[in-house]
Amino acid sequence: MSAAMSDGRKADSERRRQRVMKAVAAAAQRGSRISVSGIARQAGVDRTFLYRHQDLLALIHAAEAEPGERDPASGAHTVSRASLQADLAHAQARNTRLAGRVQQLERRLSAELGEQAWRESGLDAALDVDELQRTVTRLEQRNVELTEALEDAQADLKAAREANRELTRALNQRGQAGVSP
Numbered sequence: 114m115s116a117a118m119s120d121g122r123k124a125d126s127e128r129r130r131q132r133v134m135k136a137v138a139a140a141a142q143r144g145s146r147i148s149v150s151g152i153a154r155q156a157g158v159d160r161t162f163l164y165r166h167q168d169l170l171a172l173i174h175a176a177e178a179e180p181g182e183r184d185p186a187s188g189a190h191t192v193s194r195a196s197l198q199a200d201l202a203h204a205q206a207r208n209t210r211l212a213g214r215v216q217q218l219e220r221r222l223s224a225e226l227g228e229q230a231w232r233e234s235g236l237d238a239a240l241d242v243d244e245l246q247r248t249v250t251r252l253e254q255r256n257v258e259l260t261e262a263l264e265d266a267q268a269d270l271k272a273a274r275e276a277n278r279e280l281t282r283a284l285n286q287r288g289q290a291g292v293s294p
């Protein structure tokens with residue numbers, strides 16, 4: 114490549130760089146939304162030109178993040194995309210905290226309403242836990258006694274059946290002895 118061609122390319126690149134910087138400054142002064150695509154369009158360059166020149170890309174991103182000039186009509190600063198995103202993130206975090214608090218309060222209200230309904234139903238008779246425990250102990254003891262009595266009765270029944278079989282066998286043997294042919 115000749116020196117003249119190289120100088121021509123450098124001059125063209127420098128003109129495009131100047132157009133990009135002017136477009137960024139104009140957009141910031143107007144307070145309009147700044148983006149890589151928008152600046153490339155305003156400057157009449159391709160987006161790849163901006164991505165090849167990292168200093169220009171950094172300039173655009175910095176302009177995106179900073180609040181714009183004062184709005185001549187209201188005198189207030191225009192908002193930047195970054196400040197809106199920060200506001201959104203804070204609002205979402207607050208929403209999450211409030212949702213957790215609402216759930217906590219709903220559980221508490223549910224418990225209180227349940228307790229109130231229980232009291233109003235009349236079923237809230239004070240129960241003596243010690244008396245209930247004594248009753249459980251008595252019933253468990255009674256269960257053990259009845260189980261032992263059942264086992265004794267089953268043993269007596271088994272012995273009575275065995276005695277009945279022996280008597281029946283003895284009677285059958287006597288009856289056969291008296292009927293001999």
